[in-house]
Amino acid sequence: MNKKLVSLLAMVMIGLLGACSTSENVSQDETVKAESKEGTEAPKTEEGETKEADNQSTSKKAEGSEEEASGALAKQAEEIVIEPVYELSGNWAFQPIDGQANEKVALITIDDAPDKYSVEMAKTLKELGAPAIFFVNGHFLDTPEEEKKLKQIHELGFPIGNHTYSHSSLPALTKEQQYEEIIGLNDRVEEIIGERPEFFRAPFGQNTDYTKQLAEEEGMLLMNWTYGYDWEKDYQSASAIAQIMVETPLLTDGANLLMHDREWTANGLEEIVTGLEEKGYELLDPALIKRP
Known part of the structure; x- marks a missing residue:
């Protein structure tokens, strides 16, 4: 029992x-469920x-x-300061300063920018990885639209050169007028892109002692060119200008190529670049050129 x-x-x-x-x-389960119903985060x-x-x-x-x-x-x-390795020679071509750089180079320059085709040309060159200098005229910078074109070219990475304000023959002008043509344009370019040009090219290649002095005082490299053809009637088509720019006997080491803001040049530009490269030419970066 x-x-x-x-x-x-x-x-x-x-x-x-x-x-x-x-x-x-059960009590613990209910507590967990209750907390889950209240929200995924427990009170902090x-x-x-x-x-x-x-x-x-x-x-x-x-x-x-x-x-x-x-x-x-x-x-x-x-x-970072890029040391120049090329200098302008007596025939307006470029040569290595110390003999160590590649001699087989060619410089592309575009005058009369930014008229109608300069932005298109800058984009083509950018896509091809081809450096160049765009020389501008002041009478192509009169409107906000033209200012925008200049900014686009500059923002694509191309240096801007001075080609005078009105593209006049400098020897026919007074010193005061020459001053306005050159310094006035430098002021205008700086106003638009925040930088002054470092290269100068006189219209028709006509310099005076005074314009040379102004260029030097402004720290601009004065340059003409080795050859150019796109203003001649026989070369006013894409195929014709492309052929002559690459096949001319004037194409030599350090050549300074002159082209313009023209429809046929814009259309033939890619063929010119590829043609130069196929001939073994390296396109010269303006950043490597010695300035005054």
Whole structure:
């Protein structure tokens, strides 16, 4: 009888313990479900808020460090000075300064920019990876649309040269007029793109002692050209100008090629570039040319 009583009591105790355990588990499950219904995030404790604030602070510091690094790199890029390795020779061609650079180079120049086709020509050259100088006239910078063209050419990475304000014959002008033709245009170009030209080419290649002096005082390299053809009637088609620019016997090492803002030249420009390269010519980067 006592044994039965003990066994019965034991069974009752086991049952009660099991009930308590089940009740506790149900209570925990209900709590979890309730919290899930309230939202995916549990209420933040003071410690959680501090951690999140620390994370935000770390993120901001990282962003600041990236900006500082980017600014430092930009500053270093501005401070990089490219040493010139080519100089202008007596026949308006270019030659290596120390004899170590490639002699077989040719410089592309475009005059009378930015008239009708200069932006198109600049884009073609950019796509081909061909450097060039665009010599501008002031009478093509009279409107906001023309100013925009000049900015586009400059932003594509091409240096801007001075080709005088009105494309007049300089020897026929007074000193005051020559000054306005050259310095006035430099001022205008700087107003538009923030930089003054570093190259000067007189209309028709007609210089005076005074224009040479002005160019030197402005730090501009005065240059004429080795050859050019696109103003001649026989070469006013894309195929004709492309052929003569590449096949002429005047194409020699360091040649200074003169072209203009013309429809036929614009249409033949890609063939001119590829033709020069097929002949083994490297197109000269103006940044490598020595200025005064």
